[in-house]
Amino acid sequence: MLLTRLITTKKRRSGRLTRRGKWVIFSVILILVYLTGGMVYFSIFSHASENAMVYMNSTDTVSVSEIDDGYLFDGPGTENAFIFYPGAKVDEKAYAELMMKLADEGIDCFLISMPFHMALLGKGKADNVIEAYSGKGYKHWYIGGHSLGGAVAAIYAAENSDKLDGVVMMAAYATKKLDQNLKAMTMIATNDHVINTQDYEENRKNLPPDATEVVIQGGNHSQFGDYGDQRGDGEATISRDDQTKQVCESIVHMVGPQIDVQTDLQEE
Secondary structure (H helix, E strand, O other): HHHHHHHHHHHHHHHHHHHHHHHHHHHHHHHHHHHHHHHHHHHEEEEEHHHHOOOOOOOOOOEEEEEEEEEEOOOOOEEEEEEOOOOOOOOEEEEEEEEHHHHHEEEEEEEEHHHHOOOHOOOOOHHHHHHHHHHHHEEEEEEEEEEEEHHHHHHHHHHHHHHHOOEEEEOOOOOOOOOOEEEEEEEEEOOOOOOHOOOHHHHHHHHOOOOOOEEEEOOOOHHHOOOOOOOOOOOOOOOOOHHHHHHHHHHHHHHHHOHHHHHHHHHO
């Protein structure tokens, strides 16, 4: 009888351990599936077009160099600097043409590389840039971005208004109250089917009273960068070059190119 009880007890314990073991194995497998899925998700992103890559090369007027947090487009201007946060899961180099054109107009640009191409994971990268280049003589700092990058840039601006002169939100909006002394600009394209227009309207309350809104007729979400067509977006009725030109001109108008750069251009 004693031997029978010992055998029965051992079997019961063995059964319990087996069930626990199965749950451990199942949990490990579940974690691995989530990790693998996450790696796959973050490894898929929109690449810069061949046209965009052309603007990653220095010209006679703008020097393009790699820095710790991305790339610096260093043009003839000396006082204005613009930090740019790319859209979610978009190669930052897709915005190279805009950065080049702004730098050529006298606004040096810092194109930021984000962890896993997600601006939410690198919100504070502007701090690194401002600290590293504070000795270069810039008098005015601006920040901006596209889509999620623009929203994250706005959050940074709301939390660091003492470091900045203004913020630019392309197909994006401010989810936190911005300081009324900040220059603020929102840009929206009429054929953008990606942005949540209801959220855009509801968050107008977070903008300073004198904020500027730029409406690009015929533009869409994807053409704020150069990475091809984005899923779910509307079809643009203007060229990407035209949209980029309008974006550039609007930013230059808000920031104002350097007087010495304007003089040089007039003399030429």
